[in-house]
Amino acid sequence: MAQLKTILTHLSESIFDGSYVEKSQCICFLIALALGAFSILLSLTLLLTDLNTINMNREGYQELLEISSICSLYNLILAMLGNLIKNKDNRVYAHACIFSYVLINVLILFYIGVYSMGTGIALAGAPIIGLILFDRHLIFTGLGSGVIIFIGFNIFLLTNNLEYAPIVQHQIAPYRDPIWLMTMLTFVSVHLGLLVYIGHTSITRWKQREAEVTFLSTTDPLTLLSNRRHLMEHYHQEYQRAIRQQSPISIFLVDLDHFKQVNDTYGHLCGDEALKMAAKTLKDTLRETDLVGRYGGEEFLVILPDTNGRAAVQVADRFRRALQANPIHLSDGHQLNITASIGLNTTTPKHVSELDHFLASADKALYEAKNNGRNQVTIAMESENAA
Numbered sequence: 154m155a156q157l158k159t160i161l162t163h164l165s166e167s168i169f170d171g172s173y174v175e176k177s178q179c180i181c182f183l184i185a186l187a188l189g190a191f192s193i194l195l196s197l198t199l200l201l202t203d204l205n206t207i208n209m210n211r212e213g214y215q216e217l218l219e220i221s222s223i224c225s226l227y228n229l230i231l232a233m234l235g236n237l238i239k240n241k242d243n244r245v246y247a248h249a250c251i252f253s254y255v256l257i258n259v260l261i262l263f264y265i266g267v268y269s270m271g272t273g274i275a276l277a278g279a280p281i282i283g284l285i286l287f288d289r290h291l292i293f294t295g296l297g298s299g300v301i302i303f304i305g306f307n308i309f310l311l312t313n314n315l316e317y318a319p320i321v322q323h324q325i326a327p328y329r330d331p332i333w334l335m336t337m338l339t340f341v342s343v344h345l346g347l348l349v350y351i352g353h354t355s356i357t358r359w360k361q362r363e364a365e366v367t368f369l370s371t372t373d374p375l376t377l378l379s380n381r382r383h384l385m386e387h388y389h390q391e392y393q394r395a396i397r398q399q400s401p402i403s404i405f406l407v408d409l410d411h412f413k414q415v416n417d418t419y420g421h422l423c424g425d426e427a428l429k430m431a432a433k434t435l436k437d438t439l440r441e442t443d444l445v446g447r448y449g450g451e452e453f454l455v456i457l458p459d460t461n462g463r464a465a466v467q468v469a470d471r472f473r474r475a476l477q478a479n480p481i482h483l484s485d486g487h488q489l490n491i492t493a494s495i496g497l498n499t500t501t502p503k504h505v506s507e508l509d510h511f512l513a514s515a516d517k518a519l520y521e522a523k524n525n526g527r528n529q530v531t532i533a534m535e536s537e538n539a540a
């Protein structure tokens with residue numbers, strides 16, 4: 154059981170992440186399995202069913218059994234041949250496998266006389282699988298060879314050189330024919346299953362990658378807070394929302410004190426630790442609806458939507474005290490005390506054109522906090538009812 158799981162995991166990984174040769178080997182192996190199962194079902198049918206009662210030709214069945222067994226074996230050998238190929242990006246091998254895939258599908262479906270939905274799925278399946286797993290050249294091989302083989306069979310059929318569906322003695326309604334149903338089930342379900350699985354996995358991976366890309370493009374890698382671009386997008390959105398709702402908005406800019414000294418004394422790695430810890434303290438201080446991001450090197454911007462000046466000062470000062478009260482424990486046993494200066498501004502905005510000025514006033518207040526001795530919250534001159 155565990156071994157089967159390992160094989161399936163290996164197959165599933167190879168079919169997506171393997172080289173061209175590995176992917177082609179997987180397809181050959183799956184076809185070999187499907188045809189092997191089909192051959193077993195055919196043998197059982199020949200053993201257990203009286204074909205005369207369902208108007209089927211015994212010789213035709215035996216021929217089909219031979220063809221499907223040979224094709225299964227051929228695919229197994231083709232899959233194993235892949236192991237001998239040194240250049241795992243060998244396209245010739247991949248083209249040969251796709252061609253075999255189409256040829257075998259069309260051949261068997263033609264033989265059985267289900268030259269309809271099943272053939273359609275086989276023909277469509279090859280290029281779709283090619284599209285997802287390989288590149289457009291292989292899709293052309295799949296599609297092109299499918300169409301050429303299809304036309305070839307029809308020419309032989311029209312010139313009476315080939316008998317269509319030799320296993321059928323007298324055509325009966327397909328839905329009443331257990332063999333026809335079994336064949337459809339085997340072929341269609343294998344193709345559909347493969348297509349659904351590949352489609353599902355592709356979409357899942359696509360979503361995961363999109364989430365990763367979004368995360369990478371919006372997050373500061375050191376502190377895991379929003380990066381400046383993402384933060385400014387939020388700032389614009391929240392400012393505009395405040396204009397629409399005529400609600401107050403507060404912001405504060407945080408700058409760690411004497412940070413150059415921290416870097417110079419303890420090294421950059423320790424400086425990074427201090428930044429992470431300040432970011433964590435900020436996050437822990439804020440509500441879910443508040444936004445915080447890294448604005449610059451050792452500067453953070455906090456946006457407090459729907460928050461008046463008085464409440465904003467409380468939040469900013471709570472953070473300042475929490476940072477001061479939590480020293481960083483360095484690996485060499487030292488403790489590092491970090492403080493921050495904060496410039497705060499509050500408004501009930503009227504027009505979006507004031508957005509930059511509002512932020513600049515918070516920056517000015519931060520500058521004052523630094524000049525007045527650091528480790529304090531300074532409120533911008535024009536700030537609304539923050540006292």
Ligand SMILES: Nc1nc2c(ncn2[C@@H]2O[C@H](COP(=O)(O)OP(=O)(O)OP(=O)(O)O)[C@@H](O)[C@H]2O)c(=O)[nH]1
Nearest residue numbers: 408409410411412413414416421424425450451523
């Ligand atoms: N370790 C580390 N340091 C950084 C990072 N980004 C910026 N800095 C450092 O932060 C320091 C900021 O120094 P200054 O702007 O002179 O200000 P300060 O020393 O904090 O002094 P005041 O702000 O006036 O209290 C510089 O030494 C930068 O190299 C970072 O990602 N990691």
